Amino acid sequence: MSFSFTRQILGEAWRDVRTCWPSLLIYNLFFQLFSVIILLPVTTWMGQWVVRRSGATAISNTAIISFIFSPVGIVWAAFTAVTTLVLIWAAVAGMLHICWAVQQNQRLSATEALIYTVFSIPSLARLGGLHVRAHLLRLAPAIALMVVIYAVFLAGYDIYYLFTQRPPALWVAGALFALVGIGIIIVNGRLFLKWFLSLPAMLHDSLAPRDALSRSVTLIGARGRSLVLPVIIATALLIGSPLMVSIPFNAAGTLIFTNLPEKMALVLPALVMFAGLYITAAAAVGFFVVAFESAVLARLYRHLRQPGPDETTTRHAAVATETTAQRFSRGAPALLAAGLCIAVGYAASVVNTIDVDTDILITAHRGSSLRAPENSIAAIELAIEEGADICELDFIQLGDGTIVMMHDTDFRRIAGRPERAWEVSYDQVKGWDVGSWFSPEYSFMRLQTLDDVLEVARGRILLNIELKFHGHERRFIERVAETLRNADFREHCIVTSLDIDALKQFSRLAPDFRIGAILAQSIGSPMRLVADVLAINTRMATTDYVSAAHRVEKRVHVWTLNDPESMSRFIDRGVDSIMTDDPLILAEVLRERRHLSPAATLLLRARAYFLD
Incomplete structure (x- = not known):
């Protein structure tokens, strides 16, 4: 039937x-x-x-x-x-x-x-409005339940630790999230089907919106399966x-x-x-x-x-x-x-x-982090050897105010210890082994301060200094600005962060330094942000987005790509820098592309615009 x-x-x-x-x-x-x-x-x-x-x-x-x-x-x-x-x-x-x-x-x-x-x-x-209100009211209990699940199982972990180490709590929470998601699909899906004919009911029979919803429910109830x-x-x-x-x-x-x-x-x-x-x-x-x-x-x-x-x-x-x-x-x-x-x-x-010039900057993500521990002097040195133009590094503040090179808010992943960054001083952690997690040969690695890193990088590689926040900072932004100004590092770095308000504060303190907004997603007008660089994920980095950024004189950096095919695709989209864990691969891709004729490059760029 x-x-x-x-x-x-x-x-x-x-x-x-x-x-x-x-x-x-x-x-x-x-x-x-x-x-x-x-x-x-x-x-x-x-x-x-x-x-x-x-x-x-x-x-x-x-x-x-x-x-x-x-x-x-x-x-x-x-x-x-x-x-x-x-x-x-x-x-x-x-x-x-x-x-x-x-x-x-x-x-x-x-x-x-x-x-x-x-x-x-x-x-x-x-x-x-009636559709949206009804769906939101049905979503509200599910969202509240998901917040509870997160608070019970995941709130005590650093988010990066969760997705790299995948502790049992993540799997339990994931299973519960999946059950809630199935419930959302069933409840909201049934509502969608019941009201599926409300639009034609309102238009065909000149019904009021509420009457159209009732008509749809009646019609769907009679022969819903046939739909x-x-x-x-x-x-x-x-x-x-x-x-x-x-x-x-x-x-x-x-x-x-x-x-x-x-x-x-x-x-x-x-x-x-x-x-x-x-x-x-x-x-x-x-x-x-x-x-x-x-x-x-x-x-x-x-x-x-x-x-x-x-x-x-x-x-x-x-x-x-x-x-x-x-x-x-x-x-x-x-x-x-x-x-x-x-x-x-x-x-x-x-x-x-279309611009056939495809030269871009190579940004080493946390240094050359595929072959050395991330955020380490070894990773910086290797990035320099492998031809990176920029070294992206993370900095966080410890409990005593010291600014150190570190990504996570706790030491579980890099030192096997549960202490959180704001709970310890530099004197307590400076002797901890933060390299063995990657390989025993790096057991000599220790936590480095911002001052240490500036001296290693000066005149050798540009730094992308990403500011990480845990909510317990004390004059963190002021101290970063003071350190960079005292080191005369204006021409050698760009300061970036996920926190837009923090970037605004840094810009007020050090207006002559370049800043970059890191965006995983955004609402509003990102092109109007006061930033020299937009560091965006691959989902956002469309050809149209890159072109729009260039029209307002913003550079676009995309993260994080580690295979040649993806690198070539985003080069063709016109980005200004690619962040990678493996600078060697990106350097090889760029060498190969320099041998292409202008006509071949034009074809690649056009394909990215029209077919990607």
């Missing part, structure tokens, strides 16, 4: 798309233009305004957790969720109206559909649509450009045309997938609802659509050609901005 129903729904939806695709396409273009000019700027500004109410231009890393659970943060999270739903639903709303019209052998123009959508935005926002298969198929199609384009174009690009002579006169026009074709194909596939999703949703709702007394009356102007679609089909080649010309023009403008 479910399979035959699914086949019927998908078949009818496909016929709807074939019949009214011209109106759907024009509506899609109108809506995209409306979104770019009005919706996205307004919603982006409002989201950033909410963040600025917290007193920050951007919120990053662990501060995000505190922000999310603050009153302003809860408002921001709810606003972001509702806005996302409204943008998605608004794109679908006009297509639903067009599909319903064709199902009654009527025609709704793209302009009319856009007008319907614009006037329905307040209702979409109210419906989105599962078509929803899964449509969702899989939506998720897999990018692969429909990227996989064949990756294969075709590899075949074409590996056999094309490396002459810029040939490569440049071929690249522009190929990129234009890719953009056109991606846009076309994206449109047809969204149109098909909308048609499936429209058919599902009309099949599940009981016919009303006005079912055969006209809701829109009674104009047959089949002849209209045929008329548009004759103009399809011209429409495709126009789209291709626009895509080629855009591709040419992008290719024109």
Whole structure:
């Protein structure tokens, strides 16, 4: 029964798309233009305004957790969720109206559909608010339970120790987190399914948002199981649509450009045309997938609802659509050609901005930490020998105020002792073996102070001095600034941290020193941070992000890469430095790339921009 129903729904939806695709396409273009000019700027500004109410231009890393659970943060999270739903639903709303019209052998123009959508935005926002509130209320107990699990099992450990040593407590907590996650999926998933038809109910029958939710519950309760298969198929199609384009174009690009002579006169026009074709194909596939999703949703709702007394009356102007679609089909080649010309023009403008200079700085992560103990003099010396330009090192303050080179907040991992950094003095720890954990041959290694490290590195390698915090510091930032100024190290280092407020304080104390914000994730406007460098993880380091940073004269450092393929990929994305545990591999990658022709380098960089 479910399979035959699914086949019927998908078949009818496909016929709807074939019949009214011209109106759907024009509506899609109108809506995209409306979104770019009005919706996205307004919603982006409002989201950033909410963040600025917290007193920050951007919120990053662990501060995000505190922000999310603050009153302003809860408002921001709810606003972001509702806005996302409204943008998605608004794109679908006009297509639903067009599909319903064709199902009654009527025609709704793209302009009319856009007008319907614009006037329905307040209702979409109210419906989105009801969805978000209900989901958040169901999430709240689960989040509270996860906080308790963390406090009971994990709070006493340094976070890096947990993920490198994996004590039993981590596995217990992980299993409990997994059970809570399964509960979230079941509870919120059931709610999602029950309210799945609330959008078409509100739009088709002009119901109030709350009434639309009730109608959806009633309809799903009657034939909920029959929905599962078509929803899964449509969702899989939506998720897999990018692969429909990227996989064949990756294969075709590899075949074409590996056999094309490396002459810029040939490569440049071929690249522009190929990129234009890719953009056109991606846009076309994206449109047809969204149109098909909308048609499936429209058919599902009309099949599940009981016919009303006005079912055969006209809701829109009674104009047959089949002849209209045929008329548009004759103009399809011209429409495709126009789209291709626009895509080629855009591709040419992008290719024109690609820089074929791929020299970057090599940053040794905690020194050459693959072959020597991290944060040690041995790791620094080895990084220098292996050709690193920068040595990234961690510094933390002990209980007596001494600043030492160390990553964790306790000594479990590097010395096998439970003491925490703020509980001991340098005199107590200076004799501890902090090298045997890596290898017995480094048993002579001892904890080094910031002054010791500056003397070793002076004139030999630049330092990336990362400030680590445990919450018990005493004039930590002031002492770092004093030490660096006294050592005249302004030209030889950059000071970085996950703590944005700490960087601001350091910048006030030492305004002539370069600073870098380390970002694992961020909310707000990271490009507006007062920082010379953005040190970001690989997930954030997209080509667009790197380009945006360069436009505001910020350098981008990405962490932490240890294989040649990943290194090459991020070099092609335009980053300024790669942080690695193995500087030798990155140095070899850069040597090989220096032998590439400008045409070959251009191809690699373009592939990262368009296909990565």
